[in-house]
Amino acid sequence: MTFPPERNLFLSEALNELSDGLYCYAMVLSRDRTEAEDLVQETSVRAIQATVSLRPGSNVKSWLFTILRNIWLNRLRRRRTAPKMVELDGDEGTAQTAIEPSKDPHALYVSKVERRLVREAILQLSDEFREIIVLREFAELSYQEIATLLDCPPGTVMSRLARARSKLRTLLPTTGRSSPRPPVRGGYRY
Numbered sequence: 036m037t038f039p040p041e042r043n044l045f046l047s048e049a050l051n052e053l054s055d056g057l058y059c060y061a062m063v064l065s066r067d068r069t070e071a072e073d074l075v076q077e078t079s080v081r082a083i084q085a086t087v088s089l090r091p092g093s094n095v096k097s098w099l100f101t102i103l104r105n106i107w108l109n110r111l112r113r114r115r116t117a118p119k120m121v122e123l124d125g126d127e128g129t130a131q132t133a134i135e136p137s138k139d140p141h142a143l144y145v146s147k148v149e150r151r152l153v154r155e156a157i158l159q160l161s162d163e164f165r166e167i168i169v170l171r172e173f174a175e176l177s178y179q180e181i182a183t184l185l186d187c188p189p190g191t192v193m194s195r196l197a198r199a200r201s202k203l204r205t206l207l208p209t210t211g212r213s214s215p216r217p218p219v220r221g222g223y224r225y
Contacts, residue, residue, distance in 0.1 A: 046086055049095045050079050056174040057103055063169040064107045066158070074110075078103040097180040100170070104184060156206035164199035171196055 057078060061071035081102050089098065157165055170176045170184065171192075178196075182189040 046082060046095070049099070050082065053096060053099055057099060059173045060100060060169055061103060061107070063157070063165055064104070074103055074106055077106050081106070094180065097176065097183055100174060100176060100180070101184050152207060156203055159206050160199060160202060163195065164202060167192065167195045168199045168203065 054075060057075045058071055061074035061078075062068070065071050065074060078099060082099055085102075089095070157168060160168065167181065167185075170181045171178075176184070178189045178192045181192045185192065
C-alpha cells in the first residue's frame with residue numbers, strides 16, 4: 036500500500052483498512068484489550084499529525100505498524116520507572132461473538148476451540164517469536180517490511196519466522212484436527 040498525493044482521504048481509508056491488523060498486533064504486544072485499543076488510537080492520531088512528512092510512494096502499512104511499535108516501546112520504557120498500577124474491575128471475556136446462521140454449530144464450536152488453542156500457543160511463544168508470527172501471519176507484512184520494522188536483515192526475519200513456526204507446531208495439539216464431527220449414537224451427538 037503506497038501513499039498517493041491525496042493524503043488525507045487515503046490515510047483515512049488506510050487506517051480503516053488496517054485497523055484490525057493494527058489491533059491484533061497491539062494485542063500481541065500488550066496482551067491487554069484496553070491498552071491495545073489505546074495503542075491503535077494513538078497510532079492513528081500520530082499518523083494524522085505526521086501525514087505531511089510522508090512522501091508519495093511511501094509504504095503506509097509498514098509506516099503505521101512502525102508507529103504502533105515505537106509507541107509500545109516508548110510505553111515500556113516509561114513503565115520501567117513508573118510505579119505499578121493494578122486494575123481492580125477488569126472485565127475479561129465479555130466480548131460478544133457474531134454467529135453465522137448458515138454454519139453448522141459443531142463446526143462453529145471446533146473453529147472456536149481451534150482459535151483458542153492457536154491463541155494460547157502463540158501466547159506461550161517468546162516475545163520475539165510471537166511478534167514475528169503476528170506480523171507475518173496476521174498483519175500479512177512482507178519479509179522486507181518486517182525487517183524494516185524490526186531493524187534487522189530479511190534473512191533474520193525468515194530464520195526467526197521458521198523457528199517461531201516450528202515452536203508453534205510443537206505447542207499445538209495434534210489430536211482432533213482431522214475429525215470433523217464426533218460419532219453419532221442413537222441419533223444423538225454426545
